[in-house]
Amino acid sequence: MLRFIARRLLETIPVLFIILTATFFMIRFVPGGPFTAEKAVTPEVMRNLERAYDLDKPLWQQYTRYLRNVVLHGDLGPSFKYPNRTVNEIIADKLPVSLELGAEALLIALVAGLTLGVLAAVKSNTWIDYICSSTAMIGICLPTFVLGPLLVLLFAIRLGWANASGWYGPVDRVLPCLTLGCVYAAYIARLTRGGMLEVLHQDYIRTARAKGAGQLRVIFKHALRGGLLPVVSFLGPAIAGILTGSFVIETIFQIPGLGREFVNSAFNRDYTLVLGTVILYAALIIALNLVVDVVQVWLNPKLKFE
Amino acid sequence: MVSLSPQNLPSADLTTDQLERGTSLWRDAWHRLRRNRLAVFGGTVVIVFSLTCVLAPWIFHLSYQDQNLDLGAVAPNAQHWLGTDTLGRDLLARILYGGRISLMVGLVASLVALVIGVSYGAIAGYVGGTLDSVMMRIVDIMYALPFTIFVILLMVFLKDPMQAVDAWLGRFSIFGFHAFEGMQGVGKILLLFAAIGAVEWLTMARIVRGQILSIKKMEYIEAARSMGLGTPRIIFRHMVPNVLGPVIVYTSLTIPAVMLLESFLSFLGLGVDAPMSSLGTLIKDGSEKMEEFWWLLVFPGGAFSLTLFSLNFLGDGLRDALDVRASKD
Secondary structure: OHHHHHHHHHHHHHHHHHHHHHHHHHHHOOOOOOOOOOOOOOHHHHHHHHHHOOOOOOHHHHHHHHHHHHHHHOOOOEOOOOOOOEHHHHHHHHHHHHHHHHHHHHHHHHHHHHHHHHHHHHOOOOHHHHHHHHHHHHHHHOOHHHHHHHHHHHHHHHOOOOOOOOOOOOHHHHHHHHHHHHHHHHHHHHHHHHHHHHHHOOHHHHHHHHOOOOHHHHHHHHHHHHHOHHHHHHHHHHHHHHHHHHHHHHHHOOOOOHHHHHHHHHHHOOHHHHHHHHHHHHHHHHHHHHHHHHHHHHHOOOOOOO | OOOOOOOHHHHHHHHHHHHHHOOOHHHHHHHHHHHOHHHHHHHHHHHHHHHHHHHHHHHOOOOOOOOOOOOOOOOOOOOOOOOEOOOOOEHHHHHHHHHHHHHHHHHHHHHHHHHHHHHHHHHHHHHOHHHHHHHHHHHHHHHOOOHHHHHHHHHHHOHHHHHHHHHHHHHOOEOOEOOOOOOOOHHHHHHHHHHHHHHHHHHHHHHHHHHHHHHHOOHHHHHHHHOOOOHHHHHHHHHHHHHHHHHHHHHHHHHHHHHHHHHHHHHOOOOOOOOOOOHHHHHHHHHHHOOOOOHHHHHHHHHHHHHHHHHHHHHHHHHHHHOOOOOOO
């Protein structure tokens, strides 16, 4: 297992390198720059600005310097749009917010999805199943950017139970996390139902029942482990989706997270901030996928680390 | 003219024979699909909505850009069934025209993904060996990448070059005839197709490769090879048609995914430009004005969700009908 993890981590290095290089040159080859959007400045001021940020040097020199700073010092450079702030500072500031949002949404998705899915599978083809399954289908078809504003309209504006935007108290967490978690709860519920149904019909469950195990024991001790496999393999894409999905949530609810910062930085041509967030997101997603793969093998003895 | 020459007789016999047996994979699938009520419902909604959207310029008297500034935003009433937006434009017309864009993006980008995915998967699966492992390793690695981020970057950073394409299209003329006049924004839409299509082909490639692997060893392929057919002909003439089932199913599930991605981009302000709009743009506008004018959010959102809902049910129904197990490996 350690060898598997080590090999995967080694593979990550060239991937991240390619991502960094491709992104660096892609955003540079396009006309326009971080300072073109600003009020017209004299050519002299422009030259000074460019000198200050090394933009006057040849592109390959900028690239090697950037690469060296990132690899040797983990320094992602200064931001072009926020004077006197480094990308590292901005990320340290905004990432925790996005991570908290993502983690809470994932928690909601798992709790709600697993409950609905297990209930639907155990009581399959009864009205409980129909309620759970159709709730899940609605969740899948209501995208976050429809559900979010609708929830704000209902709970914040009409009923006044929560704030429409902001990220201060615990109340502010409820609507964004619910919105982000809902879609994934729906997918997880569907996958759990399918997986559990398959497992519940297998011989070893009948054996367990024959030996006198109670319903709860059969579900939680025997069936759940196998029934969860589809859910675990879905978690990789789900985590990536929740991380990038927070772009929209952070825009809707005005949350000061990294997602909103990334979209803004792309619009503003804040080269270093774009690069920094892209690398960070890529590394995060690759790492989380690795964790998911390990958990998958641990749950399913039939799989092996190749 | 009916001729009863002896050569024609056997083939006529064959036809009646087939009619008596009366089953083919597609006929079976059609029967199964028709019994699935949710899939029929989904299919009906999809067809009706697509037809209405496509025919909107001919069957609906209002256009998406007709403004009535005196009117402003009014709630749904007898004249404007779904109300109007703040510029006095009829919301139903805007939803229909927005649906055109959304459906078109969904369809074309899925086709782009289909072509790339099928070719890539078929070649990897058929050729096998080192080429196969390298190609699939690339897919594995790309799977782990944050693609939404790249699509966003592409849309932001290629916006200006695409506007240049638009400007060129506007100036383009053959013998003084401006073929593309009034098609501003086309560059942006083409970019959307390419960006989304380039992302969505991965799963298709995996599915097709798996299918190809399983039929590669069958006798008829062996026979084709022994007759001296070339590799491209074997792949695209003899193997690809036999993996159509899974390909159709997966394409029908890709279309809603693509539409979702397009609206996501539109919501972030990266989709089509005004005065054109997709359903995503309408939802974005609606969510900004929902405090006063709820209908601007509820109707476009409802139309979009219903379309996704129907497409998903149709895709699920097709999967059951064609009996495809969509495995990822």
